[in-house]
Amino acid sequence: MNGGGGAPVDFDVIVIGAGPAGLMTAHSLARVGRSVVVIERGEAVGSKNLSGGIMYCHAIREVFPDFLDSAPVERLIARNVLVFGTGSGHVAIDYADQRLSAAGTAVTVLRARLDPWLAARCEEAGAMVMPGLRVDSLLIEGGRVAGVVAGQDELRSHVVVAADGVNSFIARGAGFRPPPKMSQLGVGIKGVVKLSEAQINDRFQLAEGQGAAFSITGEVTGGIGGGGFLYTNRDSVSVGLILRLDDLTAQGGDSSVLFEGLLANRFVAPYIDGGRLIEYGSHLVNEGGQAMMGDIVWDGLVAVGDAAGLTINTGLTVRGMDLAVGSGIAAAKGIDAALAAGDATAQGLAGYPAALRESFVGQDMSTFAKMPAFLENPRLYRDYGQLTADVLRGVYNLDLTPRRPLLSLARQAVRESPVRIRQLLADSLKAVRAL
Numbered sequence: 001m002n003g004g005g006g007a008p009v010d011f012d013v014i015v016i017g018a019g020p021a022g023l024m025t026a027h028s029l030a031r032v033g034r035s036v037v038v039i040e041r042g043e044a045v046g047s048k049n050l051s052g053g054i055m056y057c058h059a060i061r062e063v064f065p066d067f068l069d070s071a072p073v074e075r076l077i078a079r080n081v082l083v084f085g086t087g088s089g090h091v092a093i094d095y096a097d098q099r100l101s102a103a104g105t106a107v108t109v110l111r112a113r114l115d116p117w118l119a120a121r122c123e124e125a126g127a128m129v130m131p132g133l134r135v136d137s138l139l140i141e142g143g144r145v146a147g148v149v150a151g152q153d154e155l156r157s158h159v160v161v162a163a164d165g166v167n168s169f170i171a172r173g174a175g176f177r178p179p180p181k182m183s184q185l186g187v188g189i190k191g192v193v194k195l196s197e198a199q200i201n202d203r204f205q206l207a208e209g210q211g212a213a214f215s216i217t218g219e220v221t222g223g224i225g226g227g228g229f230l231y232t233n234r235d236s237v238s239v240g241l242i243l244r245l246d247d248l249t250a251q252g253g254d255s256s257v258l259f260e261g262l263l264a265n266r267f268v269a270p271y272i273d274g275g276r277l278i279e280y281g282s283h284l285v286n287e288g289g290q291a292m293m294g295d296i297v298w299d300g301l302v303a304v305g306d307a308a309g310l311t312i313n314t315g316l317t318v319r320g321m322d323l324a325v326g327s328g329i330a331a332a333k334g335i336d337a338a339l340a341a342g343d344a345t346a347q348g349l350a351g352y353p354a355a356l357r358e359s360f361v362g363q364d365m366s367t368f369a370k371m372p373a374f375l376e377n378p379r380l381y382r383d384y385g386q387l388t389a390d391v392l393r394g395v396y397n398l399d400l401t402p403r404r405p406l407l408s409l410a411r412q413a414v415r416e417s418p419v420r421i422r423q424l425l426a427d428s429l430k431a432v433r434a435l
């Protein structure tokens with residue numbers, strides 16, 4: 001096989017990392033008869049993983065049509081709320097729609113449950129999943145990747161899949177991928193607060209099995225670029241923040257102090273009142289969008305999911321898990337074709353980037369390519385929530401002065417805010433183009 005090296009291989013494909021990207025790659029390859037092993041450093045699959053928790057499940061449902069019934073899905077999202085916190089209150093857009101939960105396109109998941117479920121599907125399809133083993137480096141022979149080194153062991157394969165998440169030490173360590181810029185990373189802090197199912201249904205105004213996703217911006221980040229989230233699980237609530245790493249560092253912010261502030265925030269606190277914090281963790285998040293992708297295939301190696309820079313944060317939705325799933329499916333297609341052709345060089349593996357470009361992953365990454373630059377705008381986190389509240393105050397705070405039309409109230413609010421009308425117009429245009 002061209003590019004396959006001289007020594008016999010242990011597996012057709014070695015996957016590093018048992019997150020959704022690695023497990024979906026492994027599952028798709030095992031299903032077509034390829035020998036695959038997934039190596040996971042966590043003692044148990046899912047133990048190292050942390051997501052806010054909304055999974056857009058269109059792609060995974062195509063592979064597992066029974067996903068909603070048999071996977072550990074927490075709730076079906078029926079309500080999306082966007083909240084701008086201000087010093088004195090908040091302004092919210094509350095979109096509740098039974099059609100969302102009926103379609104089952106977005107669900108809440110807990111990774112400690114979802115990842116083992118996916119691993120079991122991989123094993124059923126014939127893949128081997130090995131938790132409790134860390135890959136230390138790539139085995140490189142004759143300029144191509146020929147396997148992995150884990151402790152004292154060397155394992156050989158025709159193709160290695162770097163599915164090792166946002167840090168991607170494996171591809172970066174070997175010089176295949178450049179280190180990310182600080183502006184391309186966010187810090188995610190997440191807690192899980194235990195409540196009863198009935199308390200969640202009451203507080204979030206949800207019917208049995210339905211869920212809510214709140215995106216919160218404004219005062220909760222202390223002026224740092226980013227936002228908070230509040231997602232309902234079956235009998236717990238995921239609550240957290242994603243903060244831009246460069247801004248956090250520049251402003252000397254402390255993510256754990258901001259997280260404490262989020263729990264005590266006047267909007268958030270009533271939803272989690274009396275609950276018990278049962279889980280807490282912190283993890284990096286890709287924030288660079290399409291500009292972060294770069295190369296994703298090399299001789300004997302491909303990168304998928306977060307390791308390939310695939311995340312989309314629009315401020316309204318945070319997406320990584322569905323892109324991980326989509327990239328795993330596309331990678332398996334490319335790898336299978338390369339193995340069939342006996343050519344696992346970068347050229348032989350080119351079917352993967354081609355399949356990714358054509359899939360919803362490539363198309364959505366391109367659609368939202370301007371989003372990261374748009375989200376760098378500090379006015380989004382500091383000024384626009386307050387500005388909207390000031391306009392609405394003019395509408396609802398009836399006193400004895402004669403009423404003024406909305407446009408006049410808006411003009412006055414802009415005059416009194418630090419935002420200039422020129423900036424408002426430019427930002428509106430950028431928002432339309434980025435979204």
Ligand SMILES: Cc1cc2nc3c(=O)[nH]c(=O)nc-3n(C[C@H](O)[C@H](O)[C@H](O)COP(=O)(O)OP(=O)(O)OC[C@H]3O[C@@H](n4cnc5c(N)ncnc54)[C@H](O)[C@@H]3O)c2cc1C
Pocket residue numbers: 016017018019020021022039040041042046048049050051052053054055056133134135136163164165166170187188189190240241242282283284285304305306307310311318319320321322324
């Ligand atoms: C706070 C927060 C909130 C988020 N919210 C959402 C959300 O609501 N919706 C959404 O879709 N996405 C969300 N994301 C993003 C999402 O979590 C990721 O995009 C997704 O997990 C990527 O999947 P992956 O399989 O590529 O990587 P991961 O899930 O990170 O999996 C990588 C795996 O590789 C293993 N690994 C790493 N190095 C090695 C090694 N050397 N040897 C062996 N194993 C290794 C790790 O232990 C891990 O299991 C959020 C992320 C954070 C941090």
